[in-house]
Amino acid sequence: MKSKKELPLELAERxxxxxxxxxxxxxxxxxxxxxxxxxxxxxxxxxGQERIVVSLGRGKLNISGTALVIQAMNRRELLISGRIxxxxxx
Numbered sequence: 001m002k003s004k005k006e007l008p009l010e011l012a013e014r015x016x017x018x019x020x021x022x023x024x025x026x027x028x029x030x031x032x033x034x035x036x037x038x039x040x041x042x043x044x045x046x047x048g049q050e051r052i053v054v055s056l057g058r059g060k061l062n063i064s065g066t067a068l069v070i071q072a073m074n075r076r077e078l079l080i081s082g083r084i085x086x087x088x089x090x
Contacts, residue, residue: 026056030084035071036063038078044070052080062088 027039038054038061045060046053052068054061068082 025058026061028061028087030087033084034081036080036084036087038080039076041076041078044073044078049082054078056089059090062086062090064088 025040029037029039031037040057041061042055042057044052045055047070049068050064050066052063052070054063063080063084063086065085066083068080068084070078071081072079
């Protein structure tokens, strides 16, 4: 018998869906080192011009750079701009 955690993964594979579609997993899109779109976030934990920490369903995301700014944010998406130097998943 499969566990409750395995069933959504198996369903996503069988339907050829991305994991984030069923599990709410975070999806990151970096454009030219100047913009970062975080989908399925759980909120901002820390915010400054050189560091932004974003809560995820499974851990957190540390974004480092210079002149970092949150351009837009809603319940699902977070758009960060500036000079993005590193993105670390914890």
